[in-house]
Amino acid sequence: MIQFCGLECNLHPWMKAWIYVFDDTLFAVTDKQGNYRIAKIPFGEYDLQLVQPDVNLRRSQRIVIQSSKPVTADLQVSADDLRGKPR
Secondary structure, eight states, X not given: OEEEEEEEOSSXXXXXXXXXXXXXXXXXXXXXXXXXXXXXXXXXXXXXXXXXXXXXXXXXXXXXXXXXXXXXXXXXXXXXXXXXXXX
16 A cells, blocks of 8 residues: 655745655656666556656556566556646
């Protein structure tokens, strides 16, 4: 389960932050190019989730880890997606 809350400055609307609380260690934050890596995932099925709360964007994809070989998962986001409704 993932829970998050947003923080905002009442004087400067561009000052925002999000606090995420995870009940496990299987998460990543993307780099500037949108790349990520989650290492040492136990075998099994997982729901990979992409979340961008500023525009209320969520994507998810089911992945299966069956061996120690890398698994690639791409969750696509367009420029139109990023112009979504602000929270």
